[in-house]
Amino acid sequence: MSASKRDELVQKALASFYKGGFHAIGMDRLAKETGVSKTAIYKHFRTKEELILATLRLRDEQFRNWLRRRIEALAAEPEGQLLAIFDALEEWFEEAGFRSCMFIKASSEYQDSSHPIHATAAEHKRLLSIYFAEIAQKTNAQDPEGLARQLLIVKEGAIVLAHLHEHKQVAADARTVAKNIVDTALADI
Amino acid sequence: MSASKRDELVQKALASFYKGGFHAIGMDRLAKETGVSKTAIYKHFRTKEELILATLRLRDEQFRNWLRRRIEALAAEPEGQLLAIFDALEEWFEEAGFRSCMFIKASSEYQDSSHPIHATAAEHKRLLSIYFAEIAQKTNAQDPEGLARQLLIVKEGAIVLAHLHEHKQVAADARTVAKNIVDTALADI
DNA sequence: ACCAACATGTACTGATCGGTTAACCTTGAA
DNA sequence: TTCAAGGTTAACCGATCAGTACATGTTGGT
Numbered sequence: 001m002s003a004s005k006r007d008e009l010v011q012k013a014l015a016s017f018y019k020g021g022f023h024a025i026g027m028d029r030l031a032k033e034t035g036v037s038k039t040a041i042y043k044h045f046r047t048k049e050e051l052i053l054a055t056l057r058l059r060d061e062q063f064r065n066w067l068r069r070r071i072e073a074l075a076a077e078p079e080g081q082l083l084a085i086f087d088a089l090e091e092w093f094e095e096a097g098f099r100s101c102m103f104i105k106a107s108s109e110y111q112d113s114s115h116p117i118h119a120t121a122a123e124h125k126r127l128l129s130i131y132f133a134e135i136a137q138k139t140n141a142q143d144p145e146g147l148a149r150q151l152l153i154v155k156e157g158a159i160v161l162a163h164l165h166e167h168k169q170v171a172a173d174a175r176t177v178a179k180n181i182v183d184t185a186l187a188d189i
Numbered sequence: 190m191s192a193s194k195r196d197e198l199v200q201k202a203l204a205s206f207y208k209g210g211f212h213a214i215g216m217d218r219l220a221k222e223t224g225v226s227k228t229a230i231y232k233h234f235r236t237k238e239e240l241i242l243a244t245l246r247l248r249d250e251q252f253r254n255w256l257r258r259r260i261e262a263l264a265a266e267p268e269g270q271l272l273a274i275f276d277a278l279e280e281w282f283e284e285a286g287f288r289s290c291m292f293i294k295a296s297s298e299y300q301d302s303s304h305p306i307h308a309t310a311a312e313h314k315r316l317l318s319i320y321f322a323e324i325a326q327k328t329n330a331q332d333p334e335g336l337a338r339q340l341l342i343v344k345e346g347a348i349v350l351a352h353l354h355e356h357k358q359v360a361a362d363a364r365t366v367a368k369n370i371v372d373t374a375l376a377d378i
Numbered sequence: 379a380c381c382a383a384c385a386t387g388t389a390c391t392g393a394t395c396g397g398t399t400a401a402c403c404t405t406g407a408a
Numbered sequence: 409t410t411c412a413a414g415g416t417t418a419a420c421c422g423a424t425c426a427g428t429a430c431a432t433g434t435t436g437g438t
Contacts, residue, residue, distance in 0.1 A: 021298055023212035026425060037386055038427080048426065099300045104349055108297035109210055111288045111352075122353040149362045157346030160293055163300075164311040173338045177370060184369050215395060226416055227397080237396065 006044055007058075009036045014055040018102055022052055022109045022117075052106075052117055059102045060124045064131065071135075078138035079182060082151060085132070086178050089155065090171035093162045100163035104156070128152060141185040150181050195233055196247075198225045203244040207291055211241055211298045211306075241295075241306055248291045249313045253320065260324075267327035268371060271340060274321070275367050278344065279360035282351045289352035293345070317341060330374040339370050 012034040016025050027048060031038040045051040070088035075081045092098060103121035110117040129145075129152050136144035136151075158174035201223040205214050216237055220227040234240040256277055263273035281287060292310035299306040318334075318341050325333035325340075347363035 019300070021212065021300065023210065024298070027427075028424075039387080039429090040385060042427065043384080046427095100297065104293070105297040105300075107349075107353055108289065108294040109213070111208075111210065111294075113353075118353075125350065125353050146362065146365075149358065150366050153343060153346035153350055153359065153363055153366060155346065156349040157342035157344065160296075160345040160349060161314065161342055164296055164302075164307075164314050169338065170342065173335065174342055176335075177339050177342060177366065180369055180373050181366060216397075217394075228399090228417085229415060231397065232414080235397095 005036075009034050009041065009044075010051070010054050010058050012036075013051055014059055014102075017052065017055055018059075018099060018105075019097070022106065049117065053120060056102065056106060056117065056120045056124070060120075060127070063102075063124075064127060067128075068131070078135050079186065081135050082132070082139070082147075082182050083175065083178055085151060085155060086158070086171065086175040089158055089162075089174065090167075093167035093171055098162070098167070101156070101159045104159065125152065125156070128155075136185075139182075139186060143185070147181065147185045151178060154178055154181070194225075198223050198230065198233075199240070199243045199247050201225075202240055203248055203291075206241065206244055207248075207288060207294075208286070211295065238306065242309060245291065245295060245306065245309045245313070249309075249316070252291075252313075253316060256317075257320070267324050268375065270324050271321070271328070271336075271371050272364065272367055274340060274344060275347070275360065275364040278347055278351075278363065279356075282356035282360055287351070287356070290345075290348045293348065314341065314345070317344075325374075328371075328375060332374070336370065336374045340367060343367055343370070 013030060016030055016033045020029075025033075027038055027041065030051075031041060034041075041051065045054065067085070067088055070091065071081050071084045074084035074087050103124045106117050107121040110121075112118060113122070129148050132148035132151050133145045136147040139147075141147050154174050154177050158170050162170045202219055205219055205222045209218075214222075216227055216230065219240075220230060223230075230240065234243065256274070259277035259280065260270050260273045263276050264270045292313045295306050296310040299310075301307060302311070318337050321337035321340050322334045325336040328336075330336050343363050343366050347359050351359045
């Protein structure tokens with residue numbers, strides 16, 4: 001399998017797992033949905049778990065790149081960028097296929113923190129926190145890491161509730177909370 | 190099966206699903222872990238899904254009663270009670286068996302909003318929002334429903350991250366955000 | 379033209395899935 | 409004492425699980 005075909009497989013597997021869940025999607029169904037035979041899949045991934053980890057790595061890269069691009073497109077100044085996180089979120093919620101966060105779902109199905117899949121999910125959230133802290137640093141907030149952690153909490157809560165309730169309302173509420181948090185952090189200077 | 194035996198089954202099934210996940214725990218294993226034979230289980234629940242719904246109903250009742258009791262024990266005034274939500278959360282996070290929220294996990298495994306299990310999870314969150322709004326109403330905040338929705342977002346985000354990262358830090362951060370939200374809502378009066 | 383590499387579908391493994399059936403055991407009330 | 413209710417174990421159903429074996433293309437380099 002060429003590198004690009006492998007990428008295509010991982011991409012399609014990602015879509016299937018995202019829609020269906022990790023336990024719920026079996027390897028036979030995955031082969032059917034990706035158009036790659038089970039034999040070929042197992043040539044390049046020793047186990048289902050390895051394939052899942054590959055999809056999570058792709059999703060991590062995909063999501064963080066997308067978020068960075070949207071944030072930078074929506075605001076130039078760091079303060080505005082922290083708020084733009086939640087404008088970007090709203091865009092995401094409005095996409096037709098939105099079904100919560102891949103990593104929240106992964107940690108829901110693989111709950112033991114020692115499990116590689118759980119650890120990968122935790123790492124994704126940590127990378128997001130670091131990214132938020134980088135932006136917060138530029139605002140000269142007193143505690144950029146703390147500000148980043150607070151914004152991350154709001155982001156995760158918004159995702160969960162956008163999946164369960166009316167996402168329009170949730171996005172607006174999350175943005176209100178974020179504005180509150182950022183204003184307070186910057187007023188303290 | 191007597192009513193109390195049935196309750197015991199649902200209680201034990203709840204613990205198994207909470208620990209292991211809904212898809213991951215099969216009916217054979219469930220029978221073993223609950224001590225109730227598969228035959229007896231199917232006498233009282235026509236499908237696995239019905240049993241899951243029963244465990245979710247129990248969990249909803251259990252959790253909201255527990256939260257109400259803790260909040261009322263921790264604070265007498267409504268403003269303090271809104272903040273006490275997050276003290277109660279911290280207590281929960283510190284329990285040995287804490288593994289995120291049953292309903293977040295349920296909505297992660299049953300993602301279609303038309304699915305009864307998904308709908309039950311959504312309903313649980315809605316009941317929490319209503320409860321928070323009842324407390325917020327007593328504070329004379331201008332928009333108690335909005336305040337409740339904001340606090341719910343923070344609560345859900347805190348739960349997700351407490352499951353993935355250091356729960357002590359998460360609880361503290363969530364409480365900081367909550368204080369911020371409540372102060373702002375009450376300053377507006 | 380030939381060969382090796384890689385893809386494929388099909389069929390298989392043993393285990394487990396959700397759910398059912400049947401034969402047996404215990405209990406308490408008539 | 410008998411009988412029915414409701415429990416048990418155990419085997420079974422067809423489907424699907426993760427993963428493997430194998431024989432058959434298809435492809436590109438030499």
